[in-house]
Amino acid sequence: MAATPWDSSGAPPTIAPMLAVPGPLPVPDAEWAFEAKWDGARCVVSTPGDGSLRLTSRARNDVTPTYPELHALGDVLRGRSVVLDGEIVALDAAGRSDFGLLQRRMGIMNARRAARLALDFPAYLVVFDVMFLDGRPLTALAYEERRAVLSGVLSAGPHWSVPSYVRGHGAKAWETVERGGLEGVVAKRLSSPYTPGLRSPDWRKTKRVETLDVVIGGWTQRRGAPAGVPGAVLVGVDEPAGLRYAGSVGSGLSDQELGDLREYLKVLACPGSPFTGPVDVAGAHWVEPRLVAEVSASQWTAAGRLRHPVWQRLRPDLTRLD
Structure with a gap:
C-alpha cells in the first residue's frame, strides 16, 4: 500500500512502512548505513500536532490503545504534524529486545489491562525514519537526509529513542551486534528514497543466528x-x-x-x-x-x-x- 495523497492542510497522511529484503551485508559498504535490527513489531507513528498520537501496525491495525506508555510522545511532538517509522520492542534484563515479552502486550485493546501490562512489561519505541513533517512529504529525500531531519525532530525519551547508525564499516557493525546479542543488522543505502509499502533492495536485513x-x-x-x-x-x-x-x-x-x-x-x-x-x-x-x-x-x-x-x-x- 502506497501513501495516501498529500493533504494540503498539513494533516499527516497514511503511509505504509518500507520493507527490507533478506541478504548478506553489502560489500563494498561505503555508500551504506548500518542499523541494529530489533526483534519487535513494526509501527508507524503519526500525529497532527495537537498532542494526539496514532500507532499503526504493519498490517494497518490501530494499536494505539495497546501501548499507553507511548502516548506521551504526542505531547513531545505537539505543534508538529509528523509521520515516523519505527519498531515497538520489549527489553529483557540485559537491555536486548525480546519478542516473547512483547507478545504479552500485543493484541490488548482494553485500556485498563493495557495500562497494567505496561507496568510489568513496558514497551519502547525505536524510531529510525521520518516520512512526513509539517505538511511536507519527505519520502523522496535520501535516507541520509531523512535521518538528519529526524535528529532535529525527536530526541530520546522515557519510552522511545532514535538510535544512531554507522556509515560504512558493516563488518564492525556486525561485530557489535554479535557481541550485544542483538537480532541482526539492517543495511540501508544512504542515497535511497523511502518507498512506502514496498520491499526494496535499498534496505537489506541480515539476521544473526x-x-x-x-x-x-x-x-x-x-x-x-x-x-x-x-x-x-x-x-x-x-x-x-x-x-x-x-x-x-x-x-x-x-x-x-x-x-x-x-x-x-x-x-x-x-x-x-x-x-x-x-x-x-x-x-x-x-x-x-x-x-x-x-x-x-x-x-x-x-x-x-x-x-x-x-x-x-x-x-x-x-x-x-x-
Whole structure:
C-alpha cells in the first residue's frame, strides 16, 4: 500500500512502512548505513500536532490503545504534524529486545489491562525514519537526509529513542551486534528514497543466528505421511537438573533425514518423557535421549524456547551413551 495523497492542510497522511529484503551485508559498504535490527513489531507513528498520537501496525491495525506508555510522545511532538517509522520492542534484563515479552502486550485493546501490562512489561519505541513533517512529504529525500531531519525532530525519551547508525564499516557493525546479542543488522543505502509499502533492495536485513547442539527427546507425526515419519523433533538442552525442553524443530529436515530419523526413533522409543518439566505438545512420542542434533535459531524466548529453530544436521559424533 502506497501513501495516501498529500493533504494540503498539513494533516499527516497514511503511509505504509518500507520493507527490507533478506541478504548478506553489502560489500563494498561505503555508500551504506548500518542499523541494529530489533526483534519487535513494526509501527508507524503519526500525529497532527495537537498532542494526539496514532500507532499503526504493519498490517494497518490501530494499536494505539495497546501501548499507553507511548502516548506521551504526542505531547513531545505537539505543534508538529509528523509521520515516523519505527519498531515497538520489549527489553529483557540485559537491555536486548525480546519478542516473547512483547507478545504479552500485543493484541490488548482494553485500556485498563493495557495500562497494567505496561507496568510489568513496558514497551519502547525505536524510531529510525521520518516520512512526513509539517505538511511536507519527505519520502523522496535520501535516507541520509531523512535521518538528519529526524535528529532535529525527536530526541530520546522515557519510552522511545532514535538510535544512531554507522556509515560504512558493516563488518564492525556486525561485530557489535554479535557481541550485544542483538537480532541482526539492517543495511540501508544512504542515497535511497523511502518507498512506502514496498520491499526494496535499498534496505537489506541480515539476521544473526545461533547454532547449538540439542538432544532429541521426542517427536510428532508428520501430517499426511506414513506412521512413524516425524514432522518435527522435540529437543532439549542438558542442565544440572536434567534435560530441559527447548522446543520443536521441523524446518530444514530433508526427506532423506526424515527417513533416517524414522528408523532411529523407532529403536529409541520409550513410554515417558525424558524432559525434566512438562511438555505441552499434542501427540508427542517419546524416545530415549541419545541422539544429538545441530540446530540454528534466531534467539531464545523468555520461556526458554528456541525462536525460529532450523534443523542443520544430526551429530552422530556426539551421540549420548549414558
